[in-house]
Amino acid sequence: MQIPELRAGVIGTGFIGPVHIEALRRLGVQVTALSDLPERAAAVGGRLGIAEVHDDYRALVRSPNVDVVHIASPNRFHGEMSLAALHAGKHVVCEKPLAMNTRETARIVRSARASPRIFAVNYNVRFYPAVLQLRRLVQRGDLGDILHAQGSYLQDWLFKDTDYNWRLLPQEGGRLRAVADIGTHWMDTAAFILGASVQAVFADLGIHHRTRQRPLGEVETFSRTKAALSYAPYRVKTEDYAHLLLRFSNGTRASLAVSQVAAGRKNCIRLELYGSKKSAWWCSEEPDVLHFGNRDGANESAMRGTPAFGPDVAPYADYPAGHVEGFPDTFKMLFRSVYGFIAAGGNGKGERLFATAQDGHHEVAICEAILRSQQTRAWVQV
Numbered sequence: 039m040q041i042p043e044l045r046a047g048v049i050g051t052g053f054i055g056p057v058h059i060e061a062l063r064r065l066g067v068q069v070t071a072l073s074d075l076p077e078r079a080a081a082v083g084g085r086l087g088i089a090e091v092h093d094d095y096r097a098l099v100r101s102p103n104v105d106v107v108h109i110a111s112p113n114r115f116h117g118e119m120s121l122a123a124l125h126a127g128k129h130v131v132c133e134k135p136l137a138m139n140t141r142e143t144a145r146i147v148r149s150a151r152a153s154p155r156i157f158a159v160n161y162n163v164r165f166y167p168a169v170l171q172l173r174r175l176v177q178r179g180d181l182g183d184i185l186h187a188q189g190s191y192l193q194d195w196l197f198k199d200t201d202y203n204w205r206l207l208p209q210e211g212g213r214l215r216a217v218a219d220i221g222t223h224w225m226d227t228a229a230f231i232l233g234a235s236v237q238a239v240f241a242d243l244g245i246h247h248r249t250r251q252r253p254l255g256e257v258e259t260f261s262r263t264k265a266a267l268s269y270a271p272y273r274v275k276t277e278d279y280a281h282l283l284l285r286f287s288n289g290t291r292a293s294l295a296v297s298q299v300a301a302g303r304k305n306c307i308r309l310e311l312y313g314s315k316k317s318a319w320w321c322s323e324e325p326d327v328l329h330f331g332n333r334d335g336a337n338e339s340a341m342r343g344t345p346a347f348g349p350d351v352a353p354y355a356d357y358p359a360g361h362v363e364g365f366p367d368t369f370k371m372l373f374r375s376v377y378g379f380i381a382a383g384g385n386g387k388g389e390r391l392f393a394t395a396q397d398g399h400h401e402v403a404i405c406e407a408i409l410r411s412q413q414t415r416a417w418v419q420v
């Protein structure tokens with residue numbers, strides 16, 4: 039089977055659902071169906087040229103025209119939608135976080151294990167070519183033993199007390215917000231590069247706006263609210279920012295800063311690795327470039343698509359050097375990896391690079407350990 043023979047259905051078409059649809063179409067995958075709330079579904083279907091529109095996701099997962107279900111709805115629906123799609127015999131690509139708590143994610147892991155289908159969690163940062171290259175360099179020992187890692191994931195779209203999104207409500211987004219929403223991207227990426235998992239955490243979480251103003255009417259992710267709207271105050275229970283200490287299973291120690299109230303940082307993920315031979319660092323604001331630090335001699339940089347970058351990640355980069363690949367391309371490359379596995383009959387060629395249900399479950403387990411650490415002011419094992 040070839041990738042373009044597979045047919046996708048997408049649940050949730052707010053901010054990230056259309057990113058999935060665009061990336062799938064760039065791979066030649068047919069997007070045959072979508073599902074959203076009754077007040078949105080038909081209009082979005084018309085705009086995106088998708089004829090099969092469902093206002094109930096259960097109809098989409100049962101559709102005979104869908105092989106792979108993409109779940110891009112708010113977090114609280116991920117658990118039931120993942121289980122329903124697996125039950126209907128579909129492959130699944132679920133957005134992160136995998137579900138609201140480890141009770142739900144453990145059920146998904148069991149169901150995915152019992153299914154012959156592929157289940158992927160959409161940790162797309164893994165698919166920046168620079169991240170794939172860093173992973174290769176660590177595997178080859180080019181940096182030596184990784185002594186410690188450092189980094190951040192910073193945004194500013196919730197900077198004002200009038201900035202609003204469903205993520206601010208624990209019943210919609212979960213009991214952790216900034217850490218679950220973007221911190222888990224960093225932790226998943228670091229674990230992927232290191233080939234090790236986070237085993238213990240020490241957390242310090244902060245809330246900037248204890249009371250926020252909720253606009254009357256729904257607001258889409260990353261949209262700016264208009265001054266003319268009227269608001270209702272509400273208490274905030276989830277963190278705007280966090281500082282985390284992490285211990286990985288291979289002994290690497292890391293510190294991570296996460297914020298959704300860092301003015302001027304729109305969507306900045308940064309990762310630095312300090313090895314016994316040399317250092318390496320990367321930032322999504324300059325996605326095609328890897329930097330290396332040397333104790334003696336000059337520091338170096340390598341650009342994607344040039345010999346300095348190496349041939350290993352070539353299947354996950356489509357454009358020549360200097361033609362920058364970024365956020366939307368990571369979705370295309372993740373889906374190339376997942377759909378390649380499916381097309382090959384579930385065995386896949388080469389390594390499985392995408393995050394599994396087990397990986398998604400582990401990220402939610404880390405989040406629960408971080409909450410316990412915040413409450414007990416102590417190190418907590420994951």
Ligand SMILES: NC(=O)c1ccc[n+]([C@@H]2O[C@H](COP(=O)([O-])OP(=O)(O)OC[C@H]3O[C@@H](n4cnc5c(N)ncnc54)[C@H](O)[C@@H]3O)[C@@H](O)[C@H]2O)c1
Pocket residue numbers: 049050051052053054055073074075078095110111112113115133134135160161162204219258259
């Ligand atoms: N991987 C990434 O980089 C990335 C980026 C952004 C969001 N996400 C994840 O994607 C998910 C969606 O986030 P978003 O920012 O697109 O949110 P959003 O609010 O912009 O969009 C959510 C969409 O889901 C729809 N929806 C709500 N309930 C539904 C239901 N019961 N059935 C079908 N559709 C329903 C909404 O109407 C809306 O169109 C979240 O889990 C988020 O964590 C991942």
